[in-house]
Every structure is written in structure tokens, then in C-alpha cells.
Amino acid sequence: MDRIRVGFVGTGRISDLHAIEYLSNPHAEIVALCDRDASLAERRARVWGLDSPLITDDYHELVGHDTVDLVEVLLPHHLHLEAALAALEAGKAVSVQKPMCTSVADADRMVEAARGAPGPLRVFENFVFYPPVVQAKSLIDDGAIGEPLTIRIKSNPGRSETEWDVPAASRAWRQDIDQIGGGPLVLDDGHHKFALAWYFMGPAEEVHAWIGHTTAPDGFVFDAPSMVSFRFPGNRYGNLEIVYSPELDIVTEHYAQDDRIEITGTRGVIWVNRGHGQLGADVVPVQLFRDGVLTDYRDVETGWETSFVYSTRHCIEALRNGSQPQLSGKDGRDILRFAFAAEESARAGGAVRL
Template sequence: MTRQTIRVGIIGTGRISDLHAIEYIQNPFSQITALCDQDLNLAKARAEKWGCLDAAVTNDCEDILARDDVDLVELLLPHNLHLPIALKAIKAEKIVSLQKPMCINLEEADQLVAAAEASPKPFKVFENFIFHPPVMKAKALIDEGAIGEPLSIRIKSNSGKGKTAWEIPKSADAWRQDKETSGGGPLVFDDGHHKFALAWYFMGNPEEVHSFIHHTQRQDGGFLDAPSLISFRFRNGKIGNLEVVYSPELEISGYYYAQDDRVEITGTHGIIWINGGHGRIGETPPLVLYSKSNITEYRDVAMGWEQSFIQSTRHFLNVLKDGGEPMLTARQGRQVLKFALAAEESAHKGQSIRLQEELS
């Protein structure tokens, strides 16, 4: 290990941690030196599965924060723990990568932005969808002018069932069912963060958000906040929407969540379709461009969902090595959180939420 190596402690070794570990293990610039979960056996099992046999394993995050051989902490915890544990990590002068959403309301977000910006160490809100290779390619094409000026974004998220999908521990669902621990609904707020991040990434901050959020009872007694429709208006009359549908018998392929996500961005002279996010419906190409009367299919773009985690983590490690701003910064994380909270608030109040006054 060179002195340049970033030594990583993972706090929360639940469902999503497997995808965070991949790049930290394979990147020569990082090494996982400690794992923590309140369920000690789970942390031990992850250490074994990932081949991190020399890593320290604990059930108390304070142990990790006190360790000299941990430079960076990856926080993969229920949302109500994001603020308190991130603040402790910042106080302990660790580099922090905090899974989305950064916390559960804007008062918490303000505390976190202030602490992160006062910290001598970098802080990142981990959002992976903007690092999914088809999304990165779409952004590059749009920045090159492939569709002209983007005018509208449509995002469709289908949840269903999958023969090869991940098994989700009941405990990972339980805290998502409770607004106190999750901050909002499982599909529109929790998963919706990714979709609002995409809309923000391609179109900027919204000026107005309006939602219909319905609830569907699952067979196991839990609920999903679908079918739902969230529409947004951006500066200069640009528009977008997110449609969320849960179809209990819809077969979706993929190794992770049984969910398919598609994005359509229309510009002044072209359209881009991004097909596939968590999982896939059919064998559609990852990216399709319609421009100048021609359809171009980009079939060689990697579309495995794990790639979005790999690229997001690699981006942060590159920032730590070469300098620059992490994506998302604390302030950007707050903007996306605000977008997601506006969708919840609109449905709750039955009226649209104007965000314009805070854009300057």
C-alpha cells in the first residue's frame, strides 16, 4: 500500500454495499480497511464475501471514526441516520461519501451543507444514476449539440417482479415503509432521488413541481407510492415529468431491483432515449439518438446497473487524487433533495409547489 492509497471504512453493510465495494476493491488507489454494521455477523459476512480478510470489523461506527487507518467513510445507512453519522464523520475529519438522499428534510440539509463546507476534507453525496454509462453518453451527446437545446425530459419508472432480481432483506424494506426513518415514499422519494437527479442534471433546478402520488398495497402488506405522476417546469418554460408505475405481474430482467427506468429528452432538433436503469424490459439498445432525420443506436455502451456505482466511486477517487469538485457536492445534494421533497409536499397539499424564489 502506498501513502497515496485511500483507506476506506464502510458503515452500513446492507443490501447496497455490495455495489459500493466493487470499485474500492479493484481500484489500485483504494483499499477497504474497516467495515461496520450494527449487525456484526452481516459485516463479517461482507468482509469474507469481498475478500477483505484483513479489514477491521465492528458494530459501532464510533470505532471506525476513531481509526487512523480509515481516511474515507462510505455511509450506507437508513436515511434518518445520514445527518447524525455524517456530522460525526465530518467532526472526525474523515473524507465522506454519503449515500443519497443526503438527509430527510431541508433543515437537516442546511446543517450538513454548513458542516461539509467547513470541513477540511472532501464530502460527496453519492448519486449513481448520473454516472450510468448510457446517461454519461447522453450528456456528452447533448453537450455536443446532438439534439439542440433540451426542451423536455420524460422519465418513466416501472417496478414489477424479476426471476433474477436481488433478494431484498425485510429489514431494508421496513425502514423505507416508515416516513420517520425514510423521509418519504419508497418509489417517489427514495428511488425518486435518482430520477430527480437525472432531471436536475439534464435540465437544471425546477421552478415548479406538481404531483399526484397514489398508494398501492403490496401482497406482503407493505405499500408502494404508485401509480404516481410528477410534473416539473424549469427555467424558460422547459418541462419534464416522472411517471412511476408498479405492476405486480410485470416481468423485468436484471440482477438488482426489478425495475426498469427510461428517459426521453427532446431538444430543438433531436431526441435522445436512454433505456434501462436498475433492470430492463426487453433488449432495447441502451441509447438511441434521433437527429437530422437519422436514428443512431448506441449498442456498445455498458448498461449493467453496477457500472453506475463503479463510475461514481471512480469519479470520487479521481477527485481525491487529482483535485476538483465531487459530484454531488453537499449543495447539489440539497438541490436534488429539495426537488424530491417538493414532489412529496405537492401531493400532500394537493397543489403545485413553486421553488423559483430560491434559484438565485
């Protein structure tokens, strides 16, 4: 495939960030849009300036269309499996948004289906393509902090004057356990954080969690404050702290959430100081402390949309050269298992071995 022709299934909130790279990459083109609200798909086509795309409210029509090489599944979670299976069966490459499924058993089914299909299947995970994260990983791989020993990840939703508009329908399905599959912060957003832990430290062996609940002024119930701890092979540890702070003002153009990471090694410490948004105007995206010196890395792209741009660019390049784009179905499945283990642990009141 030299020019990747993509069809979006689901043209809701997040499709805007998926479109950015497809609209500017000379090796890609958006040729089809599907949404059960076809008028929304039509609106997106107009705003994105698409040239006569297929518009449909039935994803079976989209996945069966011979102009489509790659199907982007951008649906509520309970629909991911069915849509991905249909696309794989139709011989298409599939990029399915995280979390890939609402159970590990369904993720296994998706991985199995991809094994026998032309595919490939990839799970869309953008945080591991976010430039400050990639910069931190590259410094660590170059030995900047010695051997990494622990990772601390923080998810901190709050409020924002500058956040983007999130339609009520887009929030509503995230309060229905049958559609979302788990907690909005521990499972849905948590997928990103478990992917980060996996990216920096490798697969975890054991998980232990407490999950609390807080109701926001608009009635949305967050699965926070929550604390998830994990152990990696080789005497290495990590945790994910999730706090919803209703009166904390976040600087953002997207979701009202701040994300931070701290990785401690045998001779240094590295920080990623922002993600969806940031605390205050002048946040240094990446900092390294080593040999008594604190170094700021300011020359890094920081817009959260860049994580989507680089994740999408990576997928286009992988499809063009016939390699497996990240995350593979198996990696997505393992990260999903990690996230579900946190919920299992909180329910059972003890550690869960992976």
C-alpha cells in the first residue's frame, strides 16, 4: 500500500484529532465516514474538506467498500469488537481505539481473528507517541537516569475555562458500565497510564488497587480518588494516582486533565510534567536531574494533539512498509489485562497477579 485510504467508523469527539494527520499526509486519504448519526459524518466531511467520501450510518457498508484499506474504529467500547471483527473479515487493516474491548476474553477473540486475517490489527494508543514521553524514553534509553527503578504516574482531572466542548452523549455512554466496560479513569483513561507504565518499565507482574468515587457538579461519577500500585520483575515498582479536583483550574485545549510522570533510576530522576493539559502557563515539559544538576528540556512539542499525529503517522508508515504498527493486538490485550487487574484488585481487596 503506497497511499492508505482510510474509513472512520464513529465521527464523534475524538475523530477530529485522528483526522489531522490523514488530512496532511501525502500518503493517506480519508475516503469514507460512518456514524449512526449520518448528519454528523456529513458535517465532519464538510469541515475537513473531503472530496466526495462515502457517508453511511452502517459500518458494514464502510468495511465492505473496496476503496477502503484501513478502518479506524472510533466507537464506544462495547462496539469495538463487532466492528473490528467485521473489518478484519472484510480483509481490511484495522486501527481500533483503546481500550480495544470491554473484556480480556473479547480482546483475545479480536487478536485471534487478526491472526487469520490480512490485517494488520493495531490498537490506537497515543500517549506512547506524545513527544515529551518519547523524549523521556530516549533519555532513559541513553542511560540518563541509570537503571529505572520506579515509575509514578498521576492523572488529575479538574475544570477548565479553555477545554474543548464535549457533547453530553459522549459523556453519557462513559457512565454506562455495559458500554464503557470499566471506570472512566481507571479503565478508559487508565489505559493510557498502564500503557505508559508498560512503555517505560515493561510488563507488570502484580497489581494492587483502591478505587474511590467522586460525583462532579454535573452528576458525572469519577472513579477517583484511586491508587493503583504495581510490581515489575527485578525489584522494580510503580503506581498510578488518580485524583479528581473539582476546583483545580487546568490549562488545556482538550480535556480538563493534567497528567504527570516521574521515573526514578539508580543515578537520576526524570519528569514529564504535562499531558492532556498542564498546571499553569509555563510548565517545563521534560526535566532531568542527575549528577547534582537539573536540566530543563523545553524544545519539545507539547500539544496533546501531537500524540495523535505521531501515532497516526507511525501507522501510515508501518502499513506502507508492511510492518506491524504499535500497539499490536497482543500488546493492547496485555495492557487491557493490566487495567482490568486494577479493578479486580479493588473489588477483591488484594493483589492480582498477571
